Amino acid sequence: MRARRSDLLWRASVVAVAMSGFTAAAFLQAGHASAGSSNVAAPTLVQSSLETAYQIDVVAADSSEVPPIDASNAATIANLEFTWAGGGPPMSYLVRFTDKNWGAVGDGSGPVVPDRALVKPFYVNKLVWLVVIPSAVIPVISPQGKDGGPKADVETLCVFIDPMTGDFLKAVTI
Numbered sequence: 001m002r003a004r005r006s007d008l009l010w011r012a013s014v015v016a017v018a019m020s021g022f023t024a025a026a027f028l029q030a031g032h033a034s035a036g037s038s039n040v041a042a043p044t045l046v047q048s049s050l051e052t053a054y055q056i057d058v059v060a061a062d063s064s065e066v067p068p069i070d071a072s073n074a075a076t077i078a079n080l081e082f083t084w085a086g087g088g089p090p091m092s093y094l095v096r097f098t099d100k101n102w103g104a105v106g107d108g109s110g111p112v113v114p115d116r117a118l119v120k121p122f123y124v125n126k127l128v129w130l131v132v133i134p135s136a137v138i139p140v141i142s143p144q145g146k147d148g149g150p151k152a153d154v155e156t157l158c159v160f161i162d163p164m165t166g167d168f169l170k171a172v173t174i
Contacts, residue, residue, distance in 0.1 A: 042093040042130055049174035050158065055101050056172070061094040061127055067163030074129035074166070078159035081168045085157055087136035094163065095130045099123045102170065128169060129161040138173055 041047075041060040050056040069077075071092035078090055103121040136157035155173040162169055 042095055042132070046130075046132055046156075046158065046174065049156075050172070053174055054099070054172055057098045057100075058095045058130060059097075061096050065094065065127060067094070067127065067129075069129065069161065069163045069166045071129065074161045074163065075131050077161050077166050077168065078129075078131035078133065078171075081159065082133070082136065082157060082171065085133065085136035085138065087133040087157060090131050090133045093130045093132070095128060096125050097123060097128055097130065097160065098125055099170070123160075123169070127163055129163050131159040131161060133157040133159065136173070 042058055047058050050058055071094070074092045075090040099121055101119055101121075102123065103119045105119055134156050135154050137152050138155045138157065139152050153173075157171060157173055159171045160169040161167070
């Protein structure tokens with residue numbers, strides 16, 4: 001079962017409320033790739049945040065891999081998907097990623113039991129552009145907005161783009 005984009009954004013917003021320690025200043029101190037760079041590893045802080053918050057493993061792609069969609073186009077696609085989020089200049093990293101929690105749930109043999117369900121990941125060692133957009137404004141979809149609480153958080157948005165087709169695959173906040 002695949003989640004719709006609205007479900008993904010809701011999940012990202014919920015996690016954004018809980019995980020708010022990653023600032024633009026920390027991102028800039030961690031270092032970043034230029035728009036045309038394809039073989040630079042994503043900053044360690046980004047990698048560890050993805051692993052901690054989502055169990056997403058990210059490793060630098062082999063420098064010999066040259067996909068048809070380049071870093072600049074991937075950043076443009078990510079910005080078009082999330083024009084409402086604004087944010088700082090996007091940084092693109094060609095990586096291989098595995099998302100252990102995003103996939104088909106259950107083995108078809110019976111009801112799905114939370115916390116013990118078998119997840120067959122959609123993405124295992126998949127080549128992608130990881131586009132990191134610092135200081136993105138992420139809407140908080142919760143009762144907090146009704147009570148005068150925060151209606152948006154400023155977070156780092158990580159967008160995964162297929163480097164062969166330019167398709168949007170997934171986005172999370174860290």
